[in-house]
Amino acid sequence: xxxNLKQRLAIDMDEVLADTLARxxxxxxxxxxxxxxxxxxxxxxxxxxxxxxxxxxxxxxALSPGFFRDIPVMAGSHAVMEELREHYEVFIAxxxxxxxxxxxxxxxxxxxxxxxxxxxxxxxxxxxxxISTDFLIDDSPRHFDRFSGRxxxxxxxxxxxxxxxxxxNDWEDVRRQFLTREE
Amino acid sequence: xxxNLKQRLAIDMDEVLADTLARxxxxxxxxxxxxxxxxxxxxxxxxxxxxxxxxxxxxxxALSPGFFRDIPVMAGSHAVMEELREHYEVFIAxxxxxxxxxxxxxxxxxxxxxxxxxxxxxxxxxxxxxISTDFLIDDSPRHFDRFSGRxxxxxxxxxxxxxxxxxxNDWEDVRRQFLTREE
Numbered sequence: 303x304x305x306n307l308k309q310r311l312a313i314d315m316d317e318v319l320a321d322t323l324a325r326x327x328x329x330x331x332x333x334x335x336x337x338x339x340x341x342x343x344x345x346x347x348x349x350x351x352x353x354x355x356x357x358x359x360x361x362x363x364a365l366s367p368g369f370f371r372d373i374p375v376m377a378g379s380h381a382v383m384e385e386l387r388e389h390y391e392v393f394i395a396x397x398x399x400x401x402x403x404x405x406x407x408x409x410x411x412x413x414x415x416x417x418x419x420x421x422x423x424x425x426x427x428x429x430x431x432x433i434s435t436d437f438l439i440d441d442s443p444r445h446f447d448r449f450s451g452r453x454x455x456x457x458x459x460x461x462x463x464x465x466x467x468x469x470x471n472d473w474e475d476v477r478r479q480f481l482t483r484e485e
Numbered sequence: 486x487x488x489n490l491k492q493r494l495a496i497d498m499d500e501v502l503a504d505t506l507a508r509x510x511x512x513x514x515x516x517x518x519x520x521x522x523x524x525x526x527x528x529x530x531x532x533x534x535x536x537x538x539x540x541x542x543x544x545x546x547a548l549s550p551g552f553f554r555d556i557p558v559m560a561g562s563h564a565v566m567e568e569l570r571e572h573y574e575v576f577i578a579x580x581x582x583x584x585x586x587x588x589x590x591x592x593x594x595x596x597x598x599x600x601x602x603x604x605x606x607x608x609x610x611x612x613x614x615x616i617s618t619d620f621l622i623d624d625s626p627r628h629f630d631r632f633s634g635r636x637x638x639x640x641x642x643x644x645x646x647x648x649x650x651x652x653x654n655d656w657e658d659v660r661r662q663f664l665t666r667e668e
Contacts, residue, residue, distance in 0.1 A: 310615070312615075393615055398609075399592075399605060399607060400604075402588075402589060402592045403589065405585075405588030405592065406585060406588055409588065410585075421582035421583075421585075422582060422610075422611030423611060423615075424582060424610070425608065425610040426581075426588070426609035426610070427605075427609070427610075428604050428605030428607060428608075431617070432493070432606075432608055432618065433615055433616070433617060434614070434616060434617030435615065448489065450617055
């Protein structure tokens with residue numbers, strides 16, 4: 303199908319396509335000899351469950367060269383992304399402005415893991431309400447506030463208490479929501 | 486006025502806010518001992534009026550560290566931008582994907598020349614049809630093809646033959662179009 307006949311779908315990067323939390327946990331565990339897992343976070347952010355005097359280390363990790371380049375791909379995302387691109391005009395939309403040093407690393411990450419993804423469809427922005435797509439998959443509900451399309455919340459520990467938006471728990475949920483057609 | 490009550494205006498960077506062509510001309514003139522000016526371009530791109538064997542140098546300039554950091558601000562843009570921000574929710578939208586090495590330099594350029602401009606309202610993208618604003622000021626008519634708002638063409642030598650869109654010749658035109666109210 304031609305792109306201009308497809309519905310448009312924007313997909314967030316950190317915590318949706320990229321398992322950024324896993325990278326924070328591995329950096330933290332390595333530095334402090336801990337074994338924190340995602341399950342330990344429950345409904346909280348990592349910064350909320352670690353000692354206050356270690357919180358600044360998280361920002362330090364994110365600002366370190368290579369941090370965003372080496373984030374693992376979120377489990378299951380790769381195959382579903384390929385299928386989504388057949389049926390939707392897909393954009394990768396990432397709020398990169400919090401860590402401007404991450405621009406190039408995020409771009410290289412996309413080119414490495416999704417080498418055929420077109421540059422034209424990568425968006426680095428701060429406020430995703432500026433994005434004009436039919437759907438947005440994101441782990442941060444704040445991006446849905448003024449978004450004109452339909453927002454889907456990708457589950458992360460920090461958003462488990464959020465109830466206002468349809469929720470996708472993993473990439474199999476993404477497949478079911480966007481790629482399962484009634485025959 | 487609160488941002489969410491304002492109309493939204495996206496402004497392109499290269500050739501609109503930033504005088505990128507002036508930077509290309511100065512690099513080219515310095516290397517080849519020429520005195521090319523914008524007037525010499527008439528309706529053409531710089532690449533079209535220079536000897537074919539020098540064309541690759543333009544891409545080389547754009548890929549050189551510091552090129553995008555040191556571009557002059559477009560004459561008249563600074564004061565009008567400040568006024569626009571009082572009356573519109575303004576985004577700076579730049580198609581940075583052609584030169585991904587330019588991300589950080591473009592970000593630093595914005596922070597340097599417009600230090601109070603919010604990170605949340607900077608957008609790096611490829612295809613600007615993904616931007617949801619009421620207006621877009623751009624020198625590349627291709628960005629208006631699928632843009633849902635109203636496009637205004639900012640005059641550059643390469644677009645002088647384009648007649649499909651309302652035209653803004655300089656930042657005084659921008660002021661007249663967007664800031665002059667009938668009393």
